[in-house]
Amino acid sequence: MLRNKQAIAEQAKIFKALGHPSRLLMVDALRENERCVCELQALVGDDMSSVSKHLSVLREAGIVSSQKRGTNIYYQLALPCLETFLSCTSEIVKKRILSQVEMLNNR
Amino acid sequence: MLRNKQAIAEQAKIFKALGHPSRLLMVDALRENERCVCELQALVGDDMSSVSKHLSVLREAGIVSSQKRGTNIYYQLALPCLETFLSCTSEIVKKRILSQVEMLNNR
DNA sequence: TTACTATTTGGTAAAATAGTAAAATATAGT
DNA sequence: ACTATATTTTACTATTTTACCAAATAGTAA
Numbered sequence: 526m527l528r529n530k531q532a533i534a535e536q537a538k539i540f541k542a543l544g545h546p547s548r549l550l551m552v553d554a555l556r557e558n559e560r561c562v563c564e565l566q567a568l569v570g571d572d573m574s575s576v577s578k579h580l581s582v583l584r585e586a587g588i589v590s591s592q593k594r595g596t597n598i599y600y601q602l603a604l605p606c607l608e609t610f611l612s613c614t615s616e617i618v619k620k621r622i623l624s625q626v627e628m629l630n631n632r
Numbered sequence: 633m634l635r636n637k638q639a640i641a642e643q644a645k646i647f648k649a650l651g652h653p654s655r656l657l658m659v660d661a662l663r664e665n666e667r668c669v670c671e672l673q674a675l676v677g678d679d680m681s682s683v684s685k686h687l688s689v690l691r692e693a694g695i696v697s698s699q700k701r702g703t704n705i706y707y708q709l710a711l712p713c714l715e716t717f718l719s720c721t722s723e724i725v726k727k728r729i730l731s732q733v734e735m736l737n738n739r
Numbered sequence: 740t741t742a743c744t745a746t747t748t749g750g751t752a753a754a755a756t757a758g759t760a761a762a763a764t765a766t767a768g769t
Numbered sequence: 770a771c772t773a774t775a776t777t778t779t780a781c782t783a784t785t786t787t788a789c790c791a792a793a794t795a796g797t798a799a
Binding site: 530531532533534535536537538539540541542543544545546548549550553587604605606607609610611613614615617618619621622 | 637638639640641642643644645646647648649650651652653655656657660694711712713714716717718720721722724725726728729
């Protein structure tokens with residue numbers, strides 16, 4: 526149960542951070558494995574500075590953590606409960622999109 | 633697994649919609665019970681038109697649905713998997729805040 | 740040291756979002 | 770039909786976010 530302002534704001538911050546296609550895409554990739562910034566950059570295709578900024582949003586929301594190894598900085602997921610929710614919302618979204626397609630076909 | 637742009641955008645939209653304190657507060661209240669707009673308005677304390685706009689964001693993201701009964705419009709949750717994720721992130725946020733407080737005390 | 744690679748930071752213009760007041764809609768009761 | 774209540778929409782302004790470029794930083798290799 527949400528009670529105080531600070532807790533709500535923190536929780537909203539998590540959602541807000543996830544609420545951008547590039548960030549969500551990166552987070553989704555991190556479910557499988559940690560990745561360095563350059564891999565994430567290649568994945569989303571934004572320019573480096575954008576990726577870096579997106580990552581800092583995710584870091585500040587406590588969704589990912591990072592550590593330097595050699596030349597690279599590796600990011601990994603830091604929010605254990607994300608997995609279930611991501612796969613669940615992903616399923617729902619797929620179904621929604623499918624039913625939209627069906628509605629188009631049946632016209 | 634997230635694959636195509638549209639699905640990612642849809643899913644991000646869900647997160648984005650949840651990423652605002654007032655909206656999150658309303659959604660949280662809806663976990664317990666459906667509520668009419670006026671109840672939600674009293675809960676968050678924003679003015680009516682803001683509440684209404686926030687609700688339309690939630691509606692368009694498919695997080696809530698609404699139905700008119702009598703004079704009022706009642707909103708209810710439409711995203712089954714939200715429950716687990718909300719309680720989980722809420723716990724995490726609580727722990728984070730607590731540990732911040734502890735760090736302050738130990739200085 | 741110098742040069743190189745990976746990443747972050749700062750500045751800025753354009754786009755999106757939030758908040759508020761006023762107007763519009765819809766419905767119920769009289 | 771008229772009035773009151775509940776909700777949404779519109780119009781406007783202020784604020785935040787985004788995307789991109791250039792510059793700064795940090796670590797590594799030569």
